[in-house]
Amino acid sequence: MIKAIFFDIDGTLVSFKTHEISKATLEALYALREKGVKLFIASGRHLLIMDNLSGFPFDGYVCMNGSLVFDRGKVIYSHPLDQADAASVIDLAETGQIPCVLFTEKNVAMNCRTERTEQLFRMIRLPEPEYASLMPYKSGPVSQFTIFLDQEREDALLAPALKHSVTTRWHPEFTDIVPENISKAEGISRVIAGYGIGREEVMAFGDGGNDVEMIEYAGIGVAMGNALPDVRKHADYVTSTVDEDGIVAALRHFRIL
Secondary structure (H helix, E strand, O other), rough: OOOOOEEEEOOOOOOOOOOOOOHHHHHHHHHHHHHOOEEEOOOOOOHHHHOOOOOOOEEEEEEEHHHHHEEEEEEEEEOOHHHHHHHHHHHHHHHHOOOOOEOOOEEEOOOOOOOOHHHHHHHHOOOEEEEEOOOHEEEEEEEEEEEOOOOOHHHHHHHHHHHEEEEEEEEEEEEEEEEEEOHHHHHHHHHOOOOOOOOHEEEEOOOOOHHHHHHHOOOOEEEEOOOOOOHHHOOOEEEEOHHHHHHHHHHOOOOOO
């Protein structure tokens, strides 16, 4: 019996075309809530920049790929990046003028913008952060970075700078930097422990590379029809696309609704 469901946001719960949860999916969420199923977000986003969830009252949020977890309005887990790694990323971004978003537990900042970053922010309806130097953050805890590098530049410039951190990519033009041994699956495990729910009682929906671990971890891991091929191969079930109400289709397929 499924007792908890975790949803990625962009490309899974929310369409890149409409930037909102569809009416059918929203109705399904309320129906699940009425049945007593616990509903959570599991996203690369920080809670501060989740503005596209249609006001739905989720029970908790696995944020920034598992490095910051909220349950019932409280932080239950926080794992910042290695400080030396964070300082190296800041130096790389600032000296190379590479657009980079920095997240702490309570703040979001970005060093510079380009026409392309502005287009991408609009595409995923991401609020533009405050623009400021990232240098002052070198001495404090940093939860995550999102840096605008393609895979080739990531391998050449970023990989040598990271000793205790990893990248997780959900778009060809940027990647998230998170602590090693952190994933959405790790965040989910900390949430469900507080409810006495086992992983076999968990369902998870995703479409990006940063969703693979949670799709494998969940009792039922579902990849959206618009998911990358490498994500789909890890899923127990591949549903239709986000624009075809794939979440609703999977819930009906497994007779959860």
